[in-house]
Amino acid sequence: LIKDDILGKVDRQIPTMLNYKTHIAKGSMFNTPPVIPIFSAYQTMLWIKANGGVEGMEKIVAEKANLLYNEIDRNSLFVGTVAKEDRSFMNICFVMSEGNKELEAEFSSFASERGMVGLKGHRSVGGFRASTYNALPLESVKALVECMQEFENLKK
Structure with missing residues (x-):
């Protein structure tokens, strides 16, 4: 008052x-x-x-990024677009090996059918971009990795 x-x-x-x-x-x-x-x-x-504060978030995002980058590096169908020393923890960009646009469209549909959305890369670069922001659970990254492995096995 x-x-x-x-x-x-x-x-x-x-x-x-x-x-x-x-x-x-x-x-x-x-x-x-x-x-x-x-x-x-x-x-x-x-x-x-x-979830552990900033330090906890850093550990989780590094785990998600490493999981996905390891699959990109291992998988014969995908290639990272950024040098290893410059890779982002939050936006992970990759393309189909040899720039195969037909296979890119096929994987995009394959992933979409399995609930993977928002993977389309930047309009000037193409390919794929997986955003692994803090709110995205580790299980989602694991699901994408499994999807990539399944697609690779299908194409062998």
């Missing part, structure tokens, strides 16, 4: 957002905080903390 006669009687500059007079004049609706984004950020931070 604030007395009306002291509102706005401050002898220093106050940001509008922190001025009670502004909020009272606008019926406490001057600036409603974005509640859903704040709540979402809070839930995300709790989830990160529960």
Whole structure:
């Protein structure tokens, strides 16, 4: 509670957002905080903390990336597009060996039939891009690896 006669009687500059007079004049609706984004950020931070914090996230993302890169390097049908020392943990790019566009379309359909979505690579590069952001579970990467192995066995 604030007395009306002291509102706005401050002898220093106050940001509008922190001025009670502004909020009272606008019926406490001057600036409603974005509640859903704040709540979402809070839930995300709790989830990160529960999974080991930044260090835990780093271990998980490295495990996912290594699992997929190992399959790309092992599998005769796929080739990584980035030098090993420059590989991303988050966006893993690869193409079909020998640039086989027909086989690329076939694998895309094959993966899609098995629930793999969003694998299409950048429009200027083509191929595939598997994003392994923090929210993607390790099981999803394992499923993609199994899909790649199954496709390789089918094409042998």
